Amino acid sequence: MLGDQTVLIATGTALLLIGISSISVSRNLVKSIMSFQVSVFGANLALFSSGLGYGSHLLSDTFVLLSILVGASVEAVGLAVIVLVYRRYGTLDSDEIRRLRN
């Protein structure tokens, strides 16, 4: 179980880092939301695997459930904002939006 826990925590950390770095690199707003989803996946997996080594992992499960709900809500709001931004500026390129705003 300890080996499984190590592999899953490493995977979760890798996903979190990939997601965060992709958010900062991505120019497309939809891709940014997808990167955010990837980082939520990583956080969930790391939280879940942190409770694997112990008998009862009720606390980590509760945190993962909370994280899923918060992540999905943030994503839904972000997508709504993206639709509004697209209607106003006609593009989803963040650099182009910044240029149009100035």
Place this chain on the structure above:
Amino acid sequence: MSNELVPIFLGGALIASVAVALLSRRVSVSLIALFYASLILGLTFTFYGDALLGLVTMVTFAGAVSVLLLTVILITGESSLPMGAKSVGLLLIPSAGAVGAFSILAVLQGTGVAPTSIDTSLSAMAFAWSNRPWDLLVLIVVFASAMVTVVNLLGKEK
């Protein structure tokens, strides 16, 4: 496949699908890869004995959020999504293959139960707690159908 290889397989599949999702130029391919990543994460939770968490992950991310992303992609017109038989096959065949692989694994490990022995006296969603991977195929078919329906509804508006 021994038990030691399962977390490596699941983690590798998760990172591979996420890499495809983030590196692909086409948003539709990214969406399908992210759909698979959500399913793999749900399967990971299910495999480690937390079927409820796996179900919630799949319902929330592979179901609701994927359909929401699909709707936004179609509204913004970022990518044309040809959801014909080929795309549906792309969506369903790997999912069915993965579920089949997990079913064989469960049977080989002796944790699997014959599908005919499902206890119907339990509640309607009891399969989610009973850790039988092939039952997840039902969820996958429902989610894929929802995605194809949304594409068809919005696609005809254009």
